[in-house]
Amino acid sequence: MHRREWVYGWLFLTPALVFLFAFTHYPAFNTILGSFFSTPRGRKPAEFIGLENYRDLVADEVFWKVLTNNFWFALGTIPISVALALLMALWVNGRLRGTTLSRVAFFAPTVLPLIAVANIWLFFYTPGFGLIDQLRSGIFGLPAINLLGNPDTVLGAVIVVAIWKEAGFFMIFYLAALQSIPPVLREAAEIEGASSFYYLRRVLFPLLMPTTLFVSINAVINSFRLVDHIFVMTDGGPDNASSLLLFYIYEVAFKYWQTGYAATLTVVMLVLLSILAIGQFFLFDRKVHYQ
Amino acid sequence: MNLTRRRVPEFGVMLNSVAMWTLATLWALPLLYAIWTAFHPAAYETRFVITAPLTLDNFVKAWNAAPFARYFLNTFMLVTMILASQFILCTLAAFAFARFRFPGRSILFSLVLLQLLVMPDILIVENYKTIRALGLVDTIVAIGLPYIASGFGIFLLRQTFMSIPRELDDAARIEGCSFIGLLWRVYIPLARPTYLAYGLVSVSHHWNNFLWPLIITNSVETRPVTVGLSVFSAVDAGIEWSVINAATLMTSGPLLLGFLLFQRQFVQSFMRAGIR
Numbered sequence: 001m002h003r004r005e006w007v008y009g010w011l012f013l014t015p016a017l018v019f020l021f022a023f024t025h026y027p028a029f030n031t032i033l034g035s036f037f038s039t040p041r042g043r044k045p046a047e048f049i050g051l052e053n054y055r056d057l058v059a060d061e062v063f064w065k066v067l068t069n070n071f072w073f074a075l076g077t078i079p080i081s082v083a084l085a086l087l088m089a090l091w092v093n094g095r096l097r098g099t100t101l102s103r104v105a106f107f108a109p110t111v112l113p114l115i116a117v118a119n120i121w122l123f124f125y126t127p128g129f130g131l132i133d134q135l136r137s138g139i140f141g142l143p144a145i146n147l148l149g150n151p152d153t154v155l156g157a158v159i160v161v162a163i164w165k166e167a168g169f170f171m172i173f174y175l176a177a178l179q180s181i182p183p184v185l186r187e188a189a190e191i192e193g194a195s196s197f198y199y200l201r202r203v204l205f206p207l208l209m210p211t212t213l214f215v216s217i218n219a220v221i222n223s224f225r226l227v228d229h230i231f232v233m234t235d236g237g238p239d240n241a242s243s244l245l246l247f248y249i250y251e252v253a254f255k256y257w258q259t260g261y262a263a264t265l266t267v268v269m270l271v272l273l274s275i276l277a278i279g280q281f282f283l284f285d286r287k288v289h290y291q
Numbered sequence: 292m293n294l295t296r297r298r299v300p301e302f303g304v305m306l307n308s309v310a311m312w313t314l315a316t317l318w319a320l321p322l323l324y325a326i327w328t329a330f331h332p333a334a335y336e337t338r339f340v341i342t343a344p345l346t347l348d349n350f351v352k353a354w355n356a357a358p359f360a361r362y363f364l365n366t367f368m369l370v371t372m373i374l375a376s377q378f379i380l381c382t383l384a385a386f387a388f389a390r391f392r393f394p395g396r397s398i399l400f401s402l403v404l405l406q407l408l409v410m411p412d413i414l415i416v417e418n419y420k421t422i423r424a425l426g427l428v429d430t431i432v433a434i435g436l437p438y439i440a441s442g443f444g445i446f447l448l449r450q451t452f453m454s455i456p457r458e459l460d461d462a463a464r465i466e467g468c469s470f471i472g473l474l475w476r477v478y479i480p481l482a483r484p485t486y487l488a489y490g491l492v493s494v495s496h497h498w499n500n501f502l503w504p505l506i507i508t509n510s511v512e513t514r515p516v517t518v519g520l521s522v523f524s525a526v527d528a529g530i531e532w533s534v535i536n537a538a539t540l541m542t543s544g545p546l547l548l549g550f551l552l553f554q555r556q557f558v559q560s561f562m563r564a565g566i567r
Contacts, residue, residue, distance in 0.1 A: 008470055013399065016384035019440035024406045027417030034417070084314075091311040102315035107424035108322055111550045111557070112543045115517045119539040120325045123532050129315065130323060156423050164321065172558060196303070225412050228501040232521055233437055246413060246502075253416045254506060262416045262505035277408050281538060 002092060007042040028270065034263035046260065053264040063265065065240050066248040069155060073244060074223040077166065082215055084167040086208070089174030106168040114165060118232035121161045122148075125233075146233055151241035158242050161229055166222065170215045178204075178212040217280050245269055294478035329537040336533055349537035353523070356530070359541065362519035369431050369443060369504075369515055370497050377493060378486065384440075385448030385524050386474055390460070400449075404501055406442030415506055429513050432505045438497065451485040452478055488560035498546055516542040 035053055037046040057063055085123065092103045109117060124131045128144035136142040147157040181204070189199040206235065227247040230236055237245030243251075253262035294541040328336050329350070334376045335343040353359065388394075389398055411418060418437050419428075430432045455478060463473045479486075508514045515521070520542045540547075550557050 005391045006393045009387045009393035009396070012383040012387035012391070012470075016380040016403075016440040016445060017399065019380065019436070020403065020406060020442070022354075022421065023418055023437035023440070024409060024414065025402065027411075027414040027421065028409050030417045030420075031414060032327075069513060088314070091307060091314075094307070096308045096311055098308070100554075102311055103558065104551070105319040106317040107554075107558060108547065108550065109318070111495060111546050112322075113501065113517050113520075113546075115499075115501050115521050115542045116539045121319050123328070123536065124321065126532075129532075164318070168318070170539060175558070206366070221408070225410065228517075229504070231325075231501070231505070232524070250502065250506070253419075257330065259416055266413065270409060273408050273413075282519070283394050287550060 011024035031263045031266045034260060035267045037260050040259045041259035049260075050157075053261055056261060057264050057268070061267075062240055062248065063158050064241075064244045066245055067268075069241070069243060070224065070245045072155060073159060074220060076156070077223055078216060078219040081163045081167040081201070082219060084163070084172055084210075085215065086174050088171040089178055092171070092186055093175055094211060106171055106254050108168070109165050110169040110172075112165075114228035115232055117161060118164050119228035121164075121229075122233050129290065140168045148242075149238055150241065151238050154234055154242040158229065158233060159281065161233070162226070163227075166219065171221065174208065177208050181207055183210045189271065201262075213283055215281070218275065220276055221273065224272065325536045325540060328533045329540050331532045331533065333531045343528050349531075349533045350541060352531075352534045353538035353541060355521040356534070357519060357538070359516070359519065359538070361511055362514055362542075363518040365431055365513060366498060366515040366517075369434055370494050372431070373435040373438055373497050374490060374493055376435070377441050377444050378490075380440050381444035381489075382474065384445045385452055386447070386470075386478060388449045389452035401513065403442045403445050407446070411437035412503065415503060418503075419506055428507060429509050431513050433507050434500075434513070434515065435497075437503065441493070444493070447485060447489055448482060451482045455481055487556070491557060491560040495546055 017202060033263060034046075036048060036050060038049045038052070040046040088102075088106045092099045092106070112120075124146050127133060127146040127149070132147070133144045137144065146154045185203055185207075186199065189203060194200075194202075227244050227250070230244060230247045236244040236247055240248075245265070249262050249265045249269070252258050252265060327339070328494060330345050330347070331343045332346055332348065353443070384403070388396065388403075414437075422428055422433045422436070425433075427436070459477050460473060463477050468476065498515075499517060500515075501521070504515050504518050505521070511519075520538055523538055
């Protein structure tokens with residue numbers, strides 16, 4: 001019997017594992033390996049060059065720029081979208097009027113392809129013609145501005161788009177968590193004469209902690225993973241002011257065809273994600289309790 | 292009657308309602324605006340007159356300007372292929388993890404979970420090499436291959452399978468059911484809500500995916516709608532915004548429509564798939 005379970009277990013697993021290894025573990029391993037090799041050129045095969053790619057990396061100004069961008073992008077997107085998501089969920093879960101319509105409005109951007117979202121917003125941002133400039137000149141009589149063409153404003157403009165796209169998605173997780181909280185707690189708090197604010201701060205927020213953490217981790221991963229809108233809206237410009245790490249990897253690999261260096265950049269990405277995973281592991285273990 | 296219920300709404304409730312409506316309006320605005328421009332002639336792109344004539348011209352123009360029919364077909368084939376393969380592979384793997392004891396089980400399971408972090412999305416360089424070595428560049432199969440063994444799907448289904456009581460197994464075994472029969476008659480039917488949830492998440496994810504399809508495809512015959520849309524709107528030939536917006540809505544239309552019709556299921560599915 002036990003012997004048969006062995007065989008069946010492996011038999012059932014094999015198809016999934018083959019693809020998993022072929023397209024996740026093998027390429028991840030190869031990326032690390034490839035970061036120590038030069039890019040093959042024509043008849044010249046890849047050579048082992050030790051840490052040279054990493055030396056280039058440290059000296060590469062664009063890399064640092066992109067990493068800084070990604071940092072600001074994450075910092076600009078995550079707290080606001082998570083806070084908005086919580087607010088949305090609290091509202092939609094309450095006994096207000098018009099919650100169904102509001103929920104649709106909040107969640108709809110999540111269903112759209114990021115490419116489509118970028119197209120819609122690009123139209124908003126078009127200098128002189130887009131809605132933002134129409135409002136500026138129509139109401140305030142201000143001159144046209146090019147938010148996406150200015151290195152100082154472009155990242156902010158992109159952050160707004162990411163928040164719009166993501167907040168509704170995170171709202172769902174809060175909504176699920178809120179619905180699993182027994183109503184007895186609220187009643188007890190009311191009987192004890194606790195204010196809504198007190199209830200929110202002392203009962204709801206601690207209970208929502210696991211969700212907040214889960215959502216935040218997802219938000220961080222998304223801030224590295226989602227770059228589609230950059231292609232449509234800015235192409236990383238002006239002067240790399242809106243380029244993010246994954247977008248830069250794409251450029252290095254598929255525009256300049258420096259696959260060795262692209263592998264090195266991917267290693268940075270893997271390291272960042274691993275740090276995140278380790279952090280998540282410890283945070284989840286210590287700070288947070290499951291129901 | 293019902294005196295306690297029919298209180299005058301409190302000030303706080305009013306305030307919250309107004310704030311919620313404001314945010315909801317703000318959130319809906321970009322989409323509503325895109326819909327406005329897509330259904331009106333170009334002259335009304337920034338003029339909001341209630342009497343503005345409605346038109347489908349923009350959609351007709353967009354449809355004729357690029358092979359969207361083909362793009363839709365490609366996306367449809369892609370999404371179907373991925374979903375079918377994911378269901379098969381993930382079901383088998385999840386069942387093995389949930390019900391069989393075999394050496395290496397926990398190590399293999401953590402390797403599966405690793406994919407939640409190291410997604411194929413970021414391994415574009417190496418996966419491109421693999422696909423090229425397989426001679427599959429510029430095929431629809433190539434777009435799907437990296438995603439069909441989904442760590443997330445395996446995890447989700449395993450959780451569901453583990454919550455199914457063992458007694459059902461034993462009963463089915465006594466009746467002479469094989470493992471496949473057990474899976475087919477007991478486990479899959481009981482996990483139907485999870486399949487629905489995972490299916491919706493997977494379809495919308497792969498319908499919307501862009502970067503990998505952009506890299507691996509380079510012809511009309513293989514491009515999904517997202518890449519098609521970006522190619523269409525990137526042309527600097529001065530295509531009118533209303534036409535681009537029409538194309539944008541068109542590509543997201545099926546998902547958006549599905550979402551509006553099955554709003555509740557959608558939200559519940561995303562919730563179910565999100566709870567871990």
